[in-house]
Amino acid sequence: MLQHLYLDSNKFSSNFPLSLWKMSGLLYLDVSQNSVEGEVSSEIGGLKAIVELYLSSNHFSGMIPSTFGELQNLQNLDLSNNSFFGKIPLSFANLISLKDLNLSLNALSGTIPKSLEKLSYLKSINVSFNDLEGEIPSGGVFANSTMQSFLGNKGLCGMHILEIPACAITNPGKQSKLKEVVLKIVTPVVIASFLIFLFVSIWIMKRQKKGKSKDVEKVPEIGTHQLVSYHEIQQATNNFDESNLIGQGRSGSVYKGTLFGGTAVAIKALDLENDQVCKRFDTECEVMRNVRHRNLVSVITTCSSDYIRAFVLRYMPNGSLENWLYREESHLNLLQRVTVMLDAAMAVEYLHHGHVTPIVHCDLKPANVLLDEDMVAHVGDFGISKILAVSKSVAHTETLGTLGYIAPEYGSEGIVSSSGDVYSYGIMLMEVLTRRRPTDEEVCNENLDLRKWIIQSFAGSMMDVVDANIFCEEEQITCKSEICIASMIELALDCTKEMPESRITMKDVVKRLNKINNAFLET
Known part of the structure; x- marks a missing residue:
């Protein structure tokens, strides 16, 4: 019964x-x-x-x-x-x-x-x-x-849902009409496009022949975009004027510039006095040759000469996730944080599982997650990435990432694997929810780290852990919000388990975040 x-x-x-x-x-x-x-x-x-x-x-x-x-x-x-x-x-x-x-x-x-x-x-x-x-x-x-x-x-x-590609036409009548359109319109357009391509190719070849001066660049093949010289980068950044400086780190500086007929770009100029950084340029070129994903920062072209090593990147007008977390005037609500972390997870899943040879980022942190004009997140900075051999799931390295985000096995033994990225991602997820850096003195001491602090604090009130800026002052904290946060905390803890073999994969992370996101969006 x-x-x-x-x-x-x-x-x-x-x-x-x-x-x-x-x-x-x-x-x-x-x-x-x-x-x-x-x-x-x-x-x-x-x-x-x-x-x-x-x-x-x-x-x-x-x-x-x-x-x-x-x-x-x-x-x-x-x-x-x-x-x-x-x-x-x-x-x-x-x-x-x-x-x-x-x-x-x-x-x-x-x-x-x-x-x-x-x-x-x-x-x-x-x-x-x-x-x-x-x-x-x-x-x-x-x-x-x-x-x-x-x-x-x-x-x-299907035609009726936005962003889903339309189906191929199979009706014979429609196909014959399509052939007429191809003959009358498309064919002349293709011919014209070919002629334009031919003229542009001749112009580029002539331009490259003139490049036998001191300003000649040896550029690794990144894409099909035209190459740029040191002189053009100088002009684009107004001779690296400080007013165009939008970021600075251990490996160099990032400037906003204008190239290719008014296109806004970000120019990442590396510090040539640092030999390690110059080696990272080659590593990043190698990685960028192999990756294309909507949630990775796209490299337009590069410049390598006696004077400079630089990447010309797609400009991200909304800056880094780190700025959005810690600038007083910028706040992300709960849905935005879920969406941004889902975007980042899909990028890392692609690096780990989208190739015959997995790519390990090695330096996942909010500063390396950039937001475009639509607040879509893009993972960047592959300077210390490792491309794992087909037969190996781990590698050894002396080049470490950023303190606080490094997996235990990475810091102590120099072991690099995809599970190390999963650990860094989990720490970043905790930081996004709590607005606490993994090196925050109020949280971390000899006996406590961000993970342990969350486990201890989460046993009490949820709001003792979560960044208060997730919710507006007048916004009601719903049961759905609490379930969403609890699920993300649980996911972060599963990512940051001490033993690498106990951690989940980025495929699992994407699946679970999709479920969390869909459940949160349900009316």
Whole structure:
């Protein structure tokens, strides 16, 4: 006669008992946030009365059984953050009472069934971070869905959702019209573009021939942008005038400048008297040849001569995350902090997992996270980065990052690995939430560091830990805000465990932050 069964947020790890799928009178079942393994049995159709079913954040695998379609009283279904693969069952179209469907963070493939449009009660759907492809349906629940519901599926397309690419035209009639357009308009444009490219190439070749003076630069290949000389950088920065200085550090100075017909850029000029810094220039060039991501600071070009080693970077008008944390006139609210840290996490995930050879940043901190005009975060400064060999997950180095952000194994033994970046990211996440530097004297002493201070303080009131500027004076602290902060603190602690093998990966960080962000945005 059992109707409500809540087993969530425990440490269950076995396969799911088959007898539970036969409880025909069960209305609510929640086993989320455990480590339950195995496949979901086709006998799940025996839950005839089930209204809400939550299996998220476990280790369920295999294909989703088609017998789910027999649960016609089901209103809420959450299978997210598991390892389900295969196609979304067509039988989901039989879930006539369904209101909320969450299939995110799995390995589902194929297309989204168009028949889901007909579920008149369905108000929310999330299929983000799978391997789905094809056109997103446009009717029913899909008409009011946002891009957040479809992120992380490289093969999806559709006209009705902003920032999702349009689908290729397959209608023969439309294709013939498209051919006419190509012949009449596109072809002349392509020819004209080719001629322009030819003239520009000739002009660049002539310009390079003139560069046999003292001002000739040997520039590592970064991209296809035109190269710049020391003289041009002098002009762009008004001879490195202090009024254009926007940052200064151990390795050199950063100036705002204007190049390429009025484009605002940031010019990072390195200190040539420091041999170590000059070696870092080569390292950074090597890294920047291999990386392209929307959350990494993009290098436009470089300049290397007897007088200067410099990077020409995309200008970030909103400065660094560090400035936003510690300048009195600048404040970030909770949502902005979650978003910025999600952007940074996606950049580091790309460095660790987006290449055959992983790249370890080695110096993650708020000063190296820059914000563009839309407050999108970009990770920069790859001066001491390490490119790990294919056969090795760790390396050794004598070049250290910044005190307070360095992982224990990095500081004591010089061991560099992706888990060291995870540790630095976790410290940065704590700093963003608390507005406390990891070297803050009020927090850190012989027996205490930022992590231990948070663990001790968080046992009391949340507001004893969190930066008061997260909330406006008149803003009410909601239950949703508290859950968001608690989840981020928990994530930061999982990133900063002492043993490297105990830390989570940046893939896990991105998954969890996405969930935190989506939960916080839910109305």
